[in-house]
Amino acid sequence: MDLIGRPTTIELSEDAIAQVTRGREFVEGVLRRNGRPVYGATTGFGPLVVFGGRDSATEQCDNVLQHLTVGQGADLPIPIARASILVRARSLAHGLSGASLSTVDALCRMLSTGFAPVIPIWGSVGASGDLVPLAHAVQSLRGVGHAYVDGERMPARDALGVAGLTPLELDGRDALALVNGTSVTTAAAGLAALSARRSLQVATALTAVLADLLGATPAFVAPSLLKAFGHPDVATTGQELAWWLEGTTPSPDRPLQEPYSVRCTPQLLGAARSAIGWSIETVSHDLRGVSDNPLFFEDEDLVAHGGNFFGQPSAFASDLLSSAVTQVGNLAERQIDMLVDPGRNGGRPPMLASEPGRQHSIQGLQVMSTSLVAAMRRACTPAAMQSLPTNLHNQDVVPFGTQAAVTAYEQAQKLRLLHGALGVALRQAAHLDNRGSTASRCTDLVAALSERIDPIIHDRPLDEDIRIAADVLDRQVETKPWSYR
Structure with missing residues (x-):
């Protein structure tokens, strides 16, 4: 994900070059035939399809881009902006959109530099693809904006000059092919899904460290117990928790049954694993597909006008990601709450403060974590069913996939920070622990955190420590011996 x-370097295969060339030649042949209408090339756009377009290909390019350059709000994060170009290039490389080889090459050249288009966050309903955000992306590549x-x-x-790029030159078909797809939605959803998958591994590791530091009995991950629940991903999550907890020594002072934020974590994280897995599968289908209109099939002499730009699949996947990520965030916040409570944290002082009252340790960290969870809950309202008719009722039902995907991306970023906060709290709990960690893998994870984060002996700003902990945790789980589907 960081590579985005x-x-x-992105290279087109010989097959892709042949497909794009063949598709373009077919489109040009179709356009030379009198009387054969092609949406966006010989017509106006949207409900104005009943009217003719402009006379020249260059004017038709301006016709589609200028009226769509209306986006508002903050810039999309650079990783999403660059990933959108990558996804668009992949879709066009199938050769079914009629884009020119020079246009696809230009997208690949852009990705080989540090260039990223400025794309406003607001403007897409995700129905005819991401028209407004992709129009801004294309305008950036033309030197506009x-x-x-x-x-x-x-x-x-x-920016083009600094990056060593020349302004993109397009005709009408190229311009429409660049904007008429779900690439921003798919890019944001894909990055959100990857981040969520990694954070799920982090949540599993941190839960094990918490259980180990508390001296909780590992009975809650017993294979027979979890197999009886009937959900394979729950059983798999239990196996991973057991891997982390191998060698743990329960404390005789702990209750027979731990609070749900320990005892029910296989069920919670296992369900999140299933949800994230389905979302990743759905986004993967989008990445392999072609989201455009019309599509051109030379073997059938077919210009197919349809709705492959309708981003409903990723809209559903993104909303589910937001829901799953928020519940994993709820878990992290509750686990922090357990650590600040001397009645539940294994006898450690309140707020994990070395001198309660004189020092306050992670008191502010918990308040920040509560704020993050509240923000995640507020953002969790599904976007995929917020359909509003627009565009003279041409777009009379819309999926709002772009909003769903960007929200999922933002939710995943908040979860990383929550886990960073929990990592700092666990590092402090280990510092105040008389018995020490007993599971070797949990001990190694605490040691990795301790290498970058000092114990809180005297109160100090923790904002940077939280971000450092999030980075440490990401690196620690990336090399572990399992994979999430």
């Missing part, structure tokens, strides 16, 4: 934010180079925002024409 920096220059990356703004762009980033290596993270620095500047006028797009200046």
Whole structure:
């Protein structure tokens, strides 16, 4: 995922070059035939399809881009902006959209530099693809509007020069092929899904460390118990928790049954694993597909006008991601709450403070975590069923997949910070622990956190520590011996 934010070499295979070339030649042949209408090439756009378009291909390009350059709000994160170009290039490389080889090559060249288009966050309903955000992306590549180079925002024409790129030249078919797809939705959903999958591994590891530091009995991960529940992903999550907890020594002071934020974690995280797995599968289908209209099939002499730009699959997948990620965030916040409570944290002082009253340790950290969870809950309202008719009722039902996907991405970023906060809290709990960690893998994870984060002996700012802990946790789980589907 980090590769998306920096220059990356993307090459077209010989097959892709042949497919794109063949598709373009077919489109040009179709357009030379008198009387055969092709949406967006010979017609107006949207409900204005009943009217003719402009006379020249260059004017038709302006016809589609100019009226769609209306986006508002903050810029999309650079990883989403660059991933959107990558997804668009992949879709066009199938050769079914009629885009020119020079256009697909230009997208690949952009990705090999530090260039990123400025794309406003608001403007897409995700129905005819991501028309407005992709129009802004294309305008950036033409030198219109703004762009980033290596993270620095500047006028797009200046950015192209700094990156060593030339302004993109398009005709009407190229322009429509670039904007008439779900690439922003798919990119945001894909990045959200990858982050959620990694955070689920982090949640499993942190839960095991918590159970180990508390001295909880590992009976809640007993294979027979979890197999009886009937959900395979729950049993698998239990196996991973047991892997982390191998060698743990229960404390005689702990209750027979732990609170649900320990005891029910196989069930909660296992269900999240199932939800995230389905979302990843759905987004993977989008990544392999072609989201455009019309599509051109030379073997059938067919110009197919349809709705492959309708982003409903990723809308559902993104809403489910938001729900799953928020519940995993709820778990992290409750686990922090357990650690600050001397009645439940294994006899440690309140707020994990070395001198309660004189020092306050993670008191502010917990308040921040509560704020994050509240923000996640507020953002969890599904977008995929918020359909509102627009565009002279041409788009009379819409999926709002772009909003769903961007929200899922933002939710995943908040979860990373919650886990960073929990990581700092666990590191402090280990510092105040007289008995020490007993499971070797949990001990190793605490040691990795301790290497970067000092114990809280005297109160200090923890904002940077939280972000550092999130980075440490990401790296620690990336090499572990399992994979999430």
